[in-house]
Amino acid sequence: MVIQLKGNFMDIAKAESTNDLTNMVIFGSNLSSESSQSQQATTPSETMQHVIIIVMENKGYDQIIGSPDAPYQSKLAKDYASVSRYYGVYPDSLPNYISIISGYPYITNDKDPGTRAPLKEHTIVNLLESRNLTWKGYFEDMPNICHLKDSGKSGYIVHHNPFLYFDIRNDDRCKNIVGLDEFLKDLSSGALPNFSFIVPNNIHDTHDSTVADGDKWLSTFVPKIINSPIFNNTALFIVYDEGKKHDKSGFGSGTYGVTGGRLPLILVSPLASEGFVSSVEYTHYNLLSTIESILNLGNLGKGDKISKPMTDLFKSSIMES
Numbered sequence: 001m002v003i004q005l006k007g008n009f010m011d012i013a014k015a016e017s018t019n020d021l022t023n024m025v026i027f028g029s030n031l032s033s034e035s036s037q038s039q040q041a042t043t044p045s046e047t048m049q050h051v052i053i054i055v056m057e058n059k060g061y062d063q064i065i066g067s068p069d070a071p072y073q074s075k076l077a078k079d080y081a082s083v084s085r086y087y088g089v090y091p092d093s094l095p096n097y098i099s100i101i102s103g104y105p106y107i108t109n110d111k112d113p114g115t116r117a118p119l120k121e122h123t124i125v126n127l128l129e130s131r132n133l134t135w136k137g138y139f140e141d142m143p144n145i146c147h148l149k150d151s152g153k154s155g156y157i158v159h160h161n162p163f164l165y166f167d168i169r170n171d172d173r174c175k176n177i178v179g180l181d182e183f184l185k186d187l188s189s190g191a192l193p194n195f196s197f198i199v200p201n202n203i204h205d206t207h208d209s210t211v212a213d214g215d216k217w218l219s220t221f222v223p224k225i226i227n228s229p230i231f232n233n234t235a236l237f238i239v240y241d242e243g244k245k246h247d248k249s250g251f252g253s254g255t256y257g258v259t260g261g262r263l264p265l266i267l268v269s270p271l272a273s274e275g276f277v278s279s280v281e282y283t284h285y286n287l288l289s290t291i292e293s294i295l296n297l298g299n300l301g302k303g304d305k306i307s308k309p310m311t312d313l314f315k316s317s318i319m320e321s
Helices: 071-079 093-102 124-130 172-176 181-189 211-226 229-233 284-294
Strands: 002-006 009-013 050-056 081-087 135-139 177-179 195-199 234-240 262-268 276-278 317-320
Touching (some): 050 093, 050 211, 050 284, 071 081, 071 211, 093 124, 124 135, 135 172, 135 181, 172 177, 177 181, 181 211, 211 234, 211 262, 234 284
Parallel strands (some): 050 195, 050 234, 081 276, 135 177, 135 195
Antiparallel strands (some): 002 009, 002 317, 081 262
């Protein structure tokens, strides 16, 4: 079977074969309630095997895209694809991090995980593991796996580590929450997982520094991914957790309405539509939905279920299973 993607629409064309039809590969589908955790296990498309997210901190769209202080990110947006109307879920850090991996802001203030019992709700980790796919969270300056406290004023910040707010921290899955140095080891050894969640320290993510500082760090880190053999089948998303200070702009209402401010999202991938700027309103729920579609995960039944994947960022292409 051949799946053709064009903008926000997916056209399916059946391909003749001497053998039975091969497994269906879906990118950009929104399968409603049928696409749940109970869906039959499948594998990601041969075209895209890896998704990487880098989460930066507290900057608005206009502070990054086209800014003289962010020449590298502006160039990435020109060379690949970006969104001009992307909004955070909530005007505080932790609920945005949690929403990216779970589809809902279960906690709405920046409390450390050690101050509360772990959440039992499911995350993208459950979807990945149900498909036998691999994952890791990489956190710069985290002194040891699953560390539950900050490491210095501008180092590792624990409320930027959403995995630790779930019961993941209580079992063997904790070994997948590691320092950022492990990412470069995995990248160079060809052992990169299907899903990588990267958070720089509080200087490199711009929280305690400037736009220029964050841009400089990205300009040294991202090329290592682009120049690696795995880049050909990778989607890298650079996103900020929330918009600039006091920005509570957003869209929607009710349970999944968002008020986290306008912020940048850049897709860096060989499959990105070069120079394309989407004007569709998107948020972290759409990012999660996009990842679920790329890796054929189903959904968590939360904000991801009602949010369309950002297929318009990708080239019109034909994927064959």
